Amino acid sequence: MSSIAVVVPAAGIGKRMQSEIPKQYLKLHGQTVLEHTLNQLISHSNIAHIYVVLHPDDMLFSTLDIADADWITTVPGGDERSDSVMAGILATNHADWILVHDAARPCVKLDDITNLLKLSKDNTGGILAAPVRDTMKRGDSQHVIKQTVCRENLWHAQTPQFFPKQQLLTALHSCQQAGIAVTDEASAIEQMGGTVKLVEGCYSNIKITHPEDLALAEFYINQQNRTYL
Numbered sequence: 001m002s003s004i005a006v007v008v009p010a011a012g013i014g015k016r017m018q019s020e021i022p023k024q025y026l027k028l029h030g031q032t033v034l035e036h037t038l039n040q041l042i043s044h045s046n047i048a049h050i051y052v053v054l055h056p057d058d059m060l061f062s063t064l065d066i067a068d069a070d071w072i073t074t075v076p077g078g079d080e081r082s083d084s085v086m087a088g089i090l091a092t093n094h095a096d097w098i099l100v101h102d103a104a105r106p107c108v109k110l111d112d113i114t115n116l117l118k119l120s121k122d123n124t125g126g127i128l129a130a131p132v133r134d135t136m137k138r139g140d141s142q143h144v145i146k147q148t149v150c151r152e153n154l155w156h157a158q159t160p161q162f163f164p165k166q167q168l169l170t171a172l173h174s175c176q177q178a179g180i181a182v183t184d185e186a187s188a189i190e191q192m193g194g195t196v197k198l199v200e201g202c203y204s205n206i207k208i209t210h211p212e213d214l215a216l217a218e219f220y221i222n223q224q225n226r227t228y229l
């Protein structure tokens with residue numbers, strides 16, 4: 001079995017959440033979003049250690065019960081998500097593959113992670129994703145529809161995203177050097193002409209971004225009857 005290192009970017013400030021504290025520290029069923037995400041990941045049988053990337057000024061992580069867990073290594077993050085992911089990868093010891101999962105996605109299902117990890121049998125990485133269900137429109141700056149985008153083979157990219165470590169490091173570094181901004185790891189791999197597999201995951205694997213996402217995340221977590229609550 002290839003060795004896997006897990007990186008959780010948790011260094012954002014959550015501007016779109018418009019809350020007083022970064023969204024990863026808001027509570028779902030009495031636990032922070034970050035604790036839900038980390039406890040869910042570490043409960044997967046193939047995950048034994050997690051590199052958590054924190055904002056350099058983060059003062060909240062140390063207040064969490066799991067702050068001293070021996071299965072966590074904290075790493076200072078950067079200005080952009082990709083900088084934080086790069087910092088997390090550089091902090092990992094020997095690993096063949098890197099699994100990157102947003103702290104802001106606490107509802108991820110273990111079975112979906114298992115399906116994604118099966119990619120390590122080949123040498124092609126991939127991402128969890130959900131097929132688009134709605135008719136998709138592209139608008140202009142005046143919010144007038146300019147185009148209906150064919151939704152066939154159109155997917156919502158999620159995380160985890162899972163790639164051979166060296167391939168991902170090289171791709172992220174190349175994009176950084178070229179000044180190419182990427183919002184996910186797959187984009188960097190694509191920029192380098194690499195192949196990325198789509199592994200269908202649940203729509204419930206939402207990214208907590210706006211205030212209305214909190215109640216939905218609580219519903220999904222409740223639905224999963226998680227034992228560590």
Ligand SMILES: Nc1ccn([C@@H]2O[C@H](COP(=O)(O)OP(=O)(O)OP(=O)(O)O)[C@@H](O)[C@H]2O)c(=O)n1
Nearest residue numbers: 009010011012013014015016079080084103104
């Ligand atoms: N410089 C950054 C920016 C984001 N993230 C992390 O990347 C994930 C996805 O990013 P996003 O949802 O955009 O989080 P924020 O950047 O905090 O949100 P916003 O864009 O609303 O500020 C989050 O877990 C966030 O903590 C990070 O580690 N480092």
Ligand SMILES: C[C@](O)(CO)[C@H](O)COP(=O)(O)O
Nearest residue numbers: 081102157158159183184207
């Ligand atoms: C990585 C990601 O969650 C895939 O959908 C998304 O790109 C993160 O984007 P954000 O703007 O950093 O939330």
